[in-house]
Amino acid sequence: MELGYNKFQGPCPSELCYLLNLGRLSLSSNLLSGRLPSCIGNITSLRYLYLDSNNLSFNLPSNLWRLRDILELNLSTNSFSGSFSSENENLKALITVDLSVNNFLGDIPTAIGGLQSLQALSLKHNRLQGFIPESMKNMLELQYLDLSFNNLTGEIPNSREVLQNLVYFNVSFNRFRGPIPHGGPFANFTKLSFLSNEALCDAPWLQPCQTLEQSSRKKTVLFVLLALGSAVVAMVVSFLVIRKWRRKIMSPSNLDPDTTFERVSFHELRQITNGFSESALLGSGTFGSVYKGIRENGMTWAIKVFDLQLDGAFKSFNRECEVLRCLRHRNLTMVISACSNPDLKALILEYMPNGSLEKRLYSGTHILNIMQRLDIMIDVACGLEYLHYGYPTPVIHCDLKPSNILLDQDMVGHVCDFGIAKLLGDGESVVQTKTLATFGYIAPVHLQDEPVKNKIACISSILELALCCTADASKDRMTMNDVLKHSRRLNFNSLGLKPLKQRRMV
CATH class of the missing domain: 1.10.510.10 (Transferase(Phosphotransferase) domain 1)
Structure with missing residues (x-):
């Protein structure tokens, strides 16, 4: 049953559960909302289930894990929440699982290592935490693994080096620490697989890992420098405040106009664009893509995200910031703010509802x-x-x-x-x-x-x-x-x- 890419609305119909001989069900890219029917596990004949790009929410039904013969499962780009059940080890026939761009919480269960036929696993853009389970070393068929944009911590286990078939690996935007494995497939992965983590080390593009003694010495030096720096900053701030106060009294007309920009976090940009999903995409250009984002107060923004893998993207971002920060005219697109760190460059612009x-x-x-x-x-x-x-x-x-x-x-x-x-x-x-x-x-x-x-x-x-x-x-x-x-x-x-x-x- 192929019903994807339509405009079906409302809850996912429970009547589907009566189709006990159904082998393939696709409801991708519709407007379905609410819960996934709790009876979905009754269709034990299912081999392929695609419910991605809808508005489905709440926890996954527990009997979903009764689909022992399912080969592909795609629930990405919804609003599913809750934690993963350890019963997922029952789905031993699974080849592909995509649960990305949802609101799943908690740890990745150790039982996931039992999915030894799995070739592709995407859990990106969720709220997962904890460590990468050691049991994942048993998933020897794994070729694609994406855990980016979560809150995972700890070290990347060296045991991942045994996954010889792994050709894609991404743990960017997490909180991993420690050395990056070198052996096996990790010899081929670049820094794009490890962007924006807490303290990864021991790679050509990163600092070497420190010993315990080096770390202790560094903390002592850092403490001293912070103390001295705080004192200097306090003095400078006091001087500037006094100077500004005196100028305000003596010559108020000479003060610069208020040209401050609203501070915007990466977390908010990710939230209002549904994880920079295709559903929020307005268009693409030479150096990146533009997404539509609607804030809680109802204001609509156009967010231009630069693709930092492209040559010239950094220069293009810097040039736009340089040009737009001071220009003000009714026939120029107004810049509202910017979000910039070593791994992300984005401009927040006024939204133009009538397009180009x-x-x-x-x-x-x-x-x-x-x-x-x-x-x-x-x-x-x-x-x-x-x-x-x-x-x-x-x-x-x-x-x-x-x-x-x-x-x-x-x-x-x-x-x-x-x-x-x-x-x-x-x-x-x-x-x-x-x-x-x-x-x-x-x-x-x-x-x-x-x-x-x-x-x-x-x-x-x-x-x-x-x-x-x-x-x-x-x-x-x-x-x-x-x-x-x-x-x-x-x-x-x-x-x-x-x-x-x-x-x-x-």
Whole structure:
């Protein structure tokens, strides 16, 4: 029974339990909620059960572990909670288990080592704690093991070196300590398997493990340094407070405006995006992905997460932070905050409910009329004019294209993605601004709201303006000041439209 990728809502129907000869059941990617029926274990003929990407919750029914002949079990991306039953050792035929992106608690049971046919196990993005069971050394068929994004502690047992078939291993974002195993399959794993742990050591990219004597000496030195550092910090803070107080009394008009950003934790970002799941994905770009997150107060954010495995991702993140921290304009995407540590780089941006201009132009489902197109064009010109002339250091975007223009609830255009932007200092020449970005083009459009013959004059004016901006010699191109002026004087009479309202003015 294949019922996945639909819009079924409500509880998972208990009537399924009457299908006693069912071998395969898929309800993946629906909107099912509530408990998994307690009678599910009665379908002992089941070999494949897929309930992933729903809203199912509560504890797993105890008789689920009666499915002794099941081969594949996928309950990922739900809200299941509770701890794992030690009865899972009864499922000795299991080959694949995916319980990731849920709210499972407690320890990984020792009995899991009895699943000696298991080839793939994913428990990532849960709330598991405790140690990796020593019994897992008996799972000799295991090829894929993902325990990332939990609260697991202790050392990674050397006994994992006997798992010769293991080709993927990930324990990132836990609290593991001690040396990383070197033998067996661990010789092939990189630092991407061990990111953001408490105190792992003894790997080429980490510090060597310390002896007990070294650790004790280090703690003593650290205590002394912390004491001295605290004293220095206290003195500096006192000095700054007094200085700020004196300046406030003597010259209140000279104080800097409040430009602080809201502090955001990785835990909150993970929570409001359901573990950065595909269901929250808004889109992907050159250096990462953008997710939609809804906070408890109802505010919606767009979270741009950079893929640190890609060359240039660190530089792109730093450049966007450098550019966006000081820029403020109604036609630029506003940065709300950032989350940064050695293993995660993310920008929190204002959410644009109408998506990108690219989707509006080419999706075929949301046709823009010519007036909307002209409005958005002028929005973009306003944003660029501010970047070039409205800030002490000129900013060159370098990658302007429809996918980098976002539309808010009022269809106002906002320029985004400053990952390869350039900030020009004094005396920098045109040579230093040359950048190879996305190739531009003038694509054909099918304008469907009025007869095309009534638009030809206006479209001709737009194309003429565009061609003036693309002259080979830079001296022959218009400045953004002139582009904005000409945009506001385009020939709207042929369309029977009134001139643009002042709402489009900066």
